[in-house]
Structures are given as structure tokens and as C-alpha cells.
Amino acid sequence: MGLAIGILGLGYVGTTTAACLLKDGHRVVGVDVNPEKVAAIGEGRSPVVEPGVAELLAAGAREGRLSSTADIGPHLDRLDMVLICVGTPSRADGKLEMTHLLEVTRQLGRGLRERAPTGKPLLLVYRSTMPPGTMERLVLPTLAKLVGEGPGRRYEVAFNPEFLRESTAVEDYYAPPKIVIGEREKGITRRLLGIYDGIEAPLFEVPFAVAEMVKFVDNSFHALKVAFGNEIGRICASRDIDPQAVADIFLADTKLNISPVYLRPGGPFGGSCLPKDLSAMLALARESGLAVPVLAGAKESNGLHLAWIAQRIRELAPPPGPVLLLGLSFKSGTDDLRNSPLLDLASLLLDTGYRLDVYDPDLDPDRLVGVNFAVALEHQEILLAHLRQDLERAADGARLAVLGKPIPGVRERLPAGLPVFDITRLRHGDG
Ligand SMILES: NC(=O)c1ccc[n+]([C@@H]2O[C@H](COP(=O)([O-])OP(=O)(O)OC[C@H]3O[C@@H](n4cnc5c(N)ncnc54)[C@H](O)[C@@H]3O)[C@@H](O)[C@H]2O)c1
Structure with a gap:
């Protein structure tokens, strides 16, 4: 029945x-x-x-x-x-x-x-x-x-x-x-x-509220996908490149493209490839006289996200802090400082009057070479005056730890009671 x-x-x-x-x-x-x-x-x-x-x-x-x-x-x-x-x-x-x-x-x-x-x-x-x-x-x-x-x-x-x-x-x-x-x-x-x-x-x-939001997020994403696909299509078509041939390869990649990778709310994008190649793509569109607001918006949104993180830090621990920044290179397992949003965040915090300590086990300033070394030179104040080898001493007296990238075992070594703002996985209450 x-x-x-x-x-x-x-x-x-x-x-x-x-x-x-x-x-x-x-x-x-x-x-x-x-x-x-x-x-x-x-x-x-x-x-x-x-x-x-x-x-x-x-x-x-x-x-x-x-x-x-x-x-x-x-x-x-x-x-x-x-x-x-x-x-x-x-x-x-x-x-x-x-x-x-x-x-x-x-x-x-x-x-x-x-x-x-x-x-x-x-x-x-x-x-x-x-x-x-x-x-x-x-x-x-x-x-x-x-x-x-x-x-x-x-x-x-x-x-x-x-x-x-x-x-x-x-x-x-x-x-x-x-x-x-x-x-x-x-x-x-x-x-x-x-x-x-x-x-x-x-x-x-x-x-x-989670269920209500899911429906909006799904449909916003679907709309974003259509607009993204069409912007790529316009750029390809304007250069006599087959948009469908490009799309076929793009869609066949279920490891990095059609996948959960790069989608979880967390830190801004950075590193040696994404910002550079997005800018190059925007230049291609400009050359072809095309407006591509979705792609351009990604760049703008990334800057706004960093500003939002800095604002959140100011609310959690107003200047002068002190703040302990965990991570400086653009992601875990690499010492690549090129276009690292964490380097930008460190500069921003110093500019706003913070006392800052930085800990990054991936980074050994004596081993930086090439362009990476040049970037380090540009930001030498951070590396020379704020980068610490000893996590426990760096954490001593901090009012807030900012986890900028996943660092295995680092949370367990922080003093009990030190609040951690984990920008790698934004959470309820972070906003
Ligand atoms: N259409 C879709 O593909 C789709 C998919 C998922 C979710 N939704 C959502 O589901 C909801 C309904 O969508 P839809 O496309 O079926 O809408 P619709 O406009 O086709 O139908 C809504 C119906 O509600 C009736 N209605 C309005 N006030 C009423 C009342 N007081 N008492 C009884 N009936 C009343 C209208 O006369 C109409 O027949 C919307 O919130 C929409 O966003 C739609």
C-alpha cells in the first residue's frame, strides 16, 4: 500500500x-x-x-x-x-x-x-x-x-x-x-x-541552510561552467582553433579538470603556472578583441580572496598580533616562492603593522636558486627577519596561527589554546 x-x-x-x-x-x-x-x-x-x-x-x-x-x-x-x-x-x-x-x-x-x-x-x-x-x-x-x-x-x-x-x-x-x-x-x-x-x-x-545553499551552489556552478566553456570557445574560434577538439581533451581529463581538485573553499591560487597562464589567456582574448569576464573575474576574485583572508586575520587578532604564519611557499612539498599568495599575505600583514613569525619546513633559504632565488631576494626582509626554523619558539607568544598550506603534524606541535585560522579549508564561522 x-x-x-x-x-x-x-x-x-x-x-x-x-x-x-x-x-x-x-x-x-x-x-x-x-x-x-x-x-x-x-x-x-x-x-x-x-x-x-x-x-x-x-x-x-x-x-x-x-x-x-x-x-x-x-x-x-x-x-x-x-x-x-x-x-x-x-x-x-x-x-x-x-x-x-x-x-x-x-x-x-x-x-x-x-x-x-x-x-x-x-x-x-x-x-x-x-x-x-x-x-x-x-x-x-x-x-x-x-x-x-x-x-x-x-x-x-x-x-x-x-x-x-x-x-x-x-x-x-x-x-x-x-x-x-x-x-x-x-x-x-x-x-x-x-x-x-x-x-x-x-x-x-x-x-x-546547507541543503538550501547546495541548490544555489549547484546551479551557480552549472552557469559558471557554461559561461567558462563558451569563453574558451570564443577564444578558440577567434584563432581558428577547433573549440570542440580542445573541449574533447579538456573534458577527457578527469584527474585535474572534471574532478574535485581545485574546488574546495580554501586559499587563493598561486604558484608559477596558474596566475601566469591565466594572464596569458586574458592577453590572447584582448588581442582577439574579446571580452571574457569569467576568466578575468577569476583573477580579480583571487585578489579579493586574499584581501578577505587578511581582513579575517585582522578580526581574529588585530595588529600588532603577533601572528604565526605557517607556510610561505605556494604549496606543500615545494620551496617554490613564485607568485605565492602566502608571500603576498606576509607582506600585507607586515604592511598593516603586524609582528609576524613565519614557519615553513619546505623552505631552506640557503638552497634557493634561479628565479626562485630572485623572488626570495625581492622579499628578503621576510626571509631574513621573520622566517623561523624553530616552530615552538616562533609560536611562543603568538595570538593567532594562520595555516597557509597543509604541513603534516604542525598543529600537534602548536601550544594548546593557540587559535588556528586554517585557510586551506575554510570553515563555518571563518567568515
Ligand atoms: N523547473 C525545473 O527544472 C526545476 C528544477 C529544480 C527545482 N526547481 C524549483 O522548483 C520550484 C517549482 O519549479 P517549477 O518549474 O515546477 O515552477 P512552475 O512555475 O512551473 O510551477 C509552479 C506552480 O506553483 C503553482 N502555485 C503558485 N502558488 C500556489 C499556491 N498558493 N498554491 C498552489 N499552487 C501554487 C503555480 O500556479 C504553478 O503551477 C521552483 O522553486 C524552482 O526553482 C525547478
């Missing part, structure tokens, strides 16, 4: 979800403010064009498991779960329009107050895309006020973002890249998984 599920909002997401839930044997009540959509679903017709959906709805309707209404209130007594799929379109200022979401939340709150006790909380699953903080600051307080009590006894609340793409929505429903559940307490919504039985995907049970 399947579940009885109400779906609020019969757009692309709501209708596809209804179709797939019917296929899986559940009973569905579709709800919308648009009478044409209510009528269509009532007749087992799809209000949207989406491959496979019409057939699934028609089959569910034939078996008497699909109905529709403009008012969910009277149905709440018989439902196990409500999925909220109303639209959250863009406003002129770029923010999302939350009025539909607020309106259905109010309806649910009022309906829940009247709902006969069933011994089980009604599960309200929000699937509409919403900005981080909406569940905690808008949805939960609205429900608590109207129901007269918080979640737990009469209702439970989850945020379960949808990752389907129009035109392959049914396929995506059964093979999602992941299942993300934002909830009050880890695992509390596990009952929701009943609707995902047979679907294999990594499951993440996380606080509301």
Missing part, C-alpha cells in the same frame, strides 16, 4: 514528481491555484510538456490514484506527506519571490491546526528552491505560529531540493545525482526515504 501524498504546485517539478510517485504505487492529490492545471490533473492530463509524464499520469488516474483540488485543507486528514513545489521565480532585484511559498505555508499551518490527530506527524517536504535561512526564519516560525506548536508532534518539516532537468525530468527523478535532506535533527526525516525506495544515490542529511 503506497502513501497518500499531496503535491502543492503543479508546474514542471510538481507534475513530474506526481507522475513518478504514481508510477511507484502512491496516491497523489495535486493542488494548484491555477484552475486549468487543477482541471487537467483531475482528468489525468499533464499540465506541462515533459517526456513520459502524460502516460504516467494517465495510468495513475485510470487506477483511481490521482485527484486534484484547489484547496488542500480538507485533504490533510488523509495525507501522509505533502510536497511543496510552488514556484519561487526571480524578482527584479535578483532575489527569489517567496510569496507563493509563504502563502502555501500559511494554508498548511491553518489546515494543520484543524487536522484530526492521527498519532503521526504530517511530513511537509519543501522542494521549491529557496535562499539559505528560509526554512529556519520563514517556514518554521510561520507554521509554529499558525499550528500553535513547533514541529515534532503534529507535523515534521524537511527541505529536499529537486535536481531534475526539464526534458529529462522523469529519468532524472529515478537517477538523481544525490538526495539531499535538510532537517532539524539528522535522520529525523528518514521516513521520507520511503518515496525514494529503489533509487540509488548518495544521501546527505544536513541542516536546513
Whole structure:
């Protein structure tokens, strides 16, 4: 026996979800403010064009498991779960329009107050895309006020973002890249998984705001990928280089390109290659008379990130500190100082009046040669006056340690109680 599920909002997401839930044997009540959509679903017709959906709805309707209404209130007594799929379109200022979401939340709150006790909380699953903080600051307080009590006894609340793409929505429903559940307490919504039985995907049970943010991050990244791919395409095309041949090789590299490498929030990029070759690529675009704001933005963003780190250090330990900087070369296992963001950070801290000690086990100033030696000469004050061989002595008296790159075993050797700002892995509360 399947579940009885109400779906609020019969757009692309709501209708596809209804179709797939019917296929899986559940009973569905579709709800919308648009009478044409209510009528269509009532007749087992799809209000949207989406491959496979019409057939699934028609089959569910034939078996008497699909109905529709403009008012969910009277149905709440018989439902196990409500999925909220109303639209959250863009406003002129770029923010999302939350009025539909607020309106259905109010309806649910009022309906829940009247709902006969069933011994089980009604599960309200929000699937509409919403900005981080909406569940905690808008949805939960609205429900608590109207129901007269918080979640737990009469209702439970989850945020379960949808990752389907129009035109392959049914396929995506059964093979999602992941299942993300934002909830009050880890695992509390596990009952929701009943609707995902047979679907294999990594499951993440996380606080509301993390789940809300994931959806924005995913779509921002997808947009960034398209814009990046197109900028590369424009530069290639302007030089009579086959953009698809370049893309084929770029995409075939799943070690460095299409991979988690270079994506985790951490320190700025630097070293002898990335800044130099990005600048060279920007020069190619300039020569061809092309604007490539995504690529140019990467350079600008990197500078802003270093400034943000310096600002954060000022907040954690105002000048004169002292601050202990752990790491100076651009990454672990190398003494390469060329374009090292940590060298820039050290200069910035000294310029802002910090007392600074630097520890970097990868660096032996006596062994620097070539261009690396020239860079060292340019920054000789840091190397001569601030670089320490003895970590324990350098840490003595420091107010803050800044971990600029992973250094094995270094944390264990720091004095207990010395705060560490780890810029290699930005964390909650770092901002
Ligand atoms: N379309 C997609 O591919 C997609 C994918 C993932 C997530 N999302 C998100 O899912 C949500 C829904 O997207 P969509 O494309 O299905 O939107 P849509 O605009 O196609 O459908 C939204 C439906 O909600 C209905 N509605 C509005 N107020 C209502 C109310 N008070 N009561 C009942 N129904 C109401 C509208 O009449 C409409 O039919 C959005 O937040 C969207 O960002 C969309």
C-alpha cells in the first residue's frame, strides 16, 4: 500500500514528481491555484510538456490514484506527506519571490491546526528552491505560529531540493545525482526515504541552510561552467582553433579538470603556472578583441580572496598580533616562492603593522636558486627577519596561527589554546 501524498504546485517539478510517485504505487492529490492545471490533473492530463509524464499520469488516474483540488485543507486528514513545489521565480532585484511559498505555508499551518490527530506527524517536504535561512526564519516560525506548536508532534518539516532537468525530468527523478535532506535533527526525516525506495544515490542529511545553499551552489556552478566553456570557445574560434577538439581533451581529463581538485573553499591560487597562464589567456582574448569576464573575474576574485583572508586575520587578532604564519611557499612539498599568495599575505600583514613569525619546513633559504632565488631576494626582509626554523619558539607568544598550506603534524606541535585560522579549508564561522 503506497502513501497518500499531496503535491502543492503543479508546474514542471510538481507534475513530474506526481507522475513518478504514481508510477511507484502512491496516491497523489495535486493542488494548484491555477484552475486549468487543477482541471487537467483531475482528468489525468499533464499540465506541462515533459517526456513520459502524460502516460504516467494517465495510468495513475485510470487506477483511481490521482485527484486534484484547489484547496488542500480538507485533504490533510488523509495525507501522509505533502510536497511543496510552488514556484519561487526571480524578482527584479535578483532575489527569489517567496510569496507563493509563504502563502502555501500559511494554508498548511491553518489546515494543520484543524487536522484530526492521527498519532503521526504530517511530513511537509519543501522542494521549491529557496535562499539559505528560509526554512529556519520563514517556514518554521510561520507554521509554529499558525499550528500553535513547533514541529515534532503534529507535523515534521524537511527541505529536499529537486535536481531534475526539464526534458529529462522523469529519468532524472529515478537517477538523481544525490538526495539531499535538510532537517532539524539528522535522520529525523528518514521516513521520507520511503518515496525514494529503489533509487540509488548518495544521501546527505544536513541542516536546513546547507541543503538550501547546495541548490544555489549547484546551479551557480552549472552557469559558471557554461559561461567558462563558451569563453574558451570564443577564444578558440577567434584563432581558428577547433573549440570542440580542445573541449574533447579538456573534458577527457578527469584527474585535474572534471574532478574535485581545485574546488574546495580554501586559499587563493598561486604558484608559477596558474596566475601566469591565466594572464596569458586574458592577453590572447584582448588581442582577439574579446571580452571574457569569467576568466578575468577569476583573477580579480583571487585578489579579493586574499584581501578577505587578511581582513579575517585582522578580526581574529588585530595588529600588532603577533601572528604565526605557517607556510610561505605556494604549496606543500615545494620551496617554490613564485607568485605565492602566502608571500603576498606576509607582506600585507607586515604592511598593516603586524609582528609576524613565519614557519615553513619546505623552505631552506640557503638552497634557493634561479628565479626562485630572485623572488626570495625581492622579499628578503621576510626571509631574513621573520622566517623561523624553530616552530615552538616562533609560536611562543603568538595570538593567532594562520595555516597557509597543509604541513603534516604542525598543529600537534602548536601550544594548546593557540587559535588556528586554517585557510586551506575554510570553515563555518571563518567568515
Ligand atoms: N523547473 C525545473 O527544472 C526545476 C528544477 C529544480 C527545482 N526547481 C524549483 O522548483 C520550484 C517549482 O519549479 P517549477 O518549474 O515546477 O515552477 P512552475 O512555475 O512551473 O510551477 C509552479 C506552480 O506553483 C503553482 N502555485 C503558485 N502558488 C500556489 C499556491 N498558493 N498554491 C498552489 N499552487 C501554487 C503555480 O500556479 C504553478 O503551477 C521552483 O522553486 C524552482 O526553482 C525547478
